[in-house]
Amino acid sequence: MDLKLSHCFLAVDDHDKAVHFYRDVLGLVVRNDVAFEGMRWVTVSPSSQPDVEIVLEPPGMNPDASPADREAMTDLMAKGVLGRVVFATENCDATFEHIQAAGAEVIQEPIDQPYGVRDCAFRDPAGNLVRFSQPLSP
Numbered sequence: 001m002d003l004k005l006s007h008c009f010l011a012v013d014d015h016d017k018a019v020h021f022y023r024d025v026l027g028l029v030v031r032n033d034v035a036f037e038g039m040r041w042v043t044v045s046p047s048s049q050p051d052v053e054i055v056l057e058p059p060g061m062n063p064d065a066s067p068a069d070r071e072a073m074t075d076l077m078a079k080g081v082l083g084r085v086v087f088a089t090e091n092c093d094a095t096f097e098h099i100q101a102a103g104a105e106v107i108q109e110p111i112d113q114p115y116g117v118r119d120c121a122f123r124d125p126a127g128n129l130v131r132f133s134q135p136l137s138p
Contacts, residue, residue, distance in 0.1 A: 005052050007043070010083040010128050011059035011073060015040050017125035018056045025102040026087075028054070046087075054085065080127035086119075092134035096120040099132075112136060 012018040015033075019042055022028045028044040031053055039061060043053040059077050060070030076082040089095040092110045099122055100106055107121040107129065119133040 007053050007055050008085065009055045009057055010085060010124075010126070011061075011077050012056045012124070012126040012128075013059065013074070013077060014125060015042055015056060018042065019044075021102075021104070021124050022054070022056070025099060025104065077127055080123055080129065082128065083126075084129035084131070086131040086133055089132045089134050092118045092120055092132055095132045095134075 010018075019030060019033075022044045023030055027047075029047050029050070030042060030044055031050070032041075032043040034041050039058055041055055041057040041061070043055050045051075045053045059073040059082070062069075065073070073082060096110050105123040107123055108119070108131075110118055110120040112118050116136050117133045118136055119131055121129060121131045124130050
């Protein structure tokens with residue numbers, strides 16, 4: 001079996017703010033911007049990984065989600081505990097400086113972790129945790 005990651009999903013409550021963050025601040029490429037039946041979702045990916053897309057979708061977009069489920073997801077998103085994504089970077093400190101200068105909410109400044117990476121963390125405009133990780137040299 002040969003599996004590859006294709007898509008992952010993050011809930012966002014304002015697509016324009018999310019697109020600004022992921023495209024203009026992080027430098028990801030917008031692959032799709034779809035409006036369908038009153039909903040909108042946008043896919044973004046690193047230019048070096050066009051076959052892996054992050055889908056920025058409204059909270060509770062799953063058609064099987066009940067109104068109560070959608071409300072719970074919106075509440076979790078507002079608390080910043082619903083979604084998270086980790087990006088690899090070659091220079092954690094430079095990445096941190098760039099994203100901080102763009103005004104993103106800092107969660108963690110760059111630090112060396114005991115599990116072999118230097119990383120930092122921010123919140124995207126919807127409250128999702130976005131981490132940037134650089135392997136430490138042996």
